[in-house]
Amino acid sequence: NAGVTQTPKFQVLKTGQSMTLQCAQDMNHNSMYWYRQDPGMGLRLIYYSASEGTTDKGEVPNGYNVSRLNKREFSLRLESAAPSQTSVYFCASPGLAIGEQYFGPGTRLTVT
Amino acid sequence: EDKVVQSPLSLVVHEGDTVTLNCSYEVTNFRSLLWYKQEKKAPTFLFMLTSSGIEKKSGRLSSILDKKELSSILNITATQTGDSAIYLCHSGGGADGLTFGKGTHLIIQP
DSSP states (O other), rough: OOOOOEEEEEEEEEEEOEEEEEESSSSSOOOOHHHHHHHHHTEEEEESSSSSTTTTTOOTTOEEEOOOOOSSSSSEEEOOGGGGGGGEEEEEEEEESTTOEEEOOOOEEEOO | OOOEEOOSSEEETTTTTOEEEEEEEETTTTOEEEEESSSSSOOOOEEBBBBOOEEEEEEEEEEEEEETTTTTEEEOSOGGGOOOOEEEEEEEETTTSSSSOOOOOEEOOO
């Protein structure tokens, strides 16, 4: 049982390039989330999906798009990467406790 | 706007000391407050506090929810170097229960 998996673990992009971060969960949860984490800023929600086929903007959605392909998978796309998007990205899905988030291992993205 | 504020943002203590980390929250439809520990990778769950479960303890760590003051504390006694981490507070309420504080970076010196 892998829980929440993310790929890739590391990525370096040049400004203007595009890429998709993949996330999958095997816990059969309806909700999935994408966060970014920057030093001194904590975790900030980019987008979330309450159920298959639905997505909603979070706190910092600009420059990102998401796709909830099916119940298992929730991808995050950067269409034209910018240095301000250098960050660590976490995908999450609900845990057992009310409000608990279970996190994937993270993707460290550097945009030069 | 939902808000979770943690203090201090960073803290350096010596091994064996006791530390108290603070978290205050202002969220609509509050359901729970959660504490996470983050070392090098993803955050891991520590405690969940709700209106019906305002105090939790696990070993040297304990946490209390003050519903009147809309705040919570995380206590760590007899600290060890392995307690060095970022401690995140997260409110399980609001629009979709998704508000995190900025975290407290705790460093335990030998």
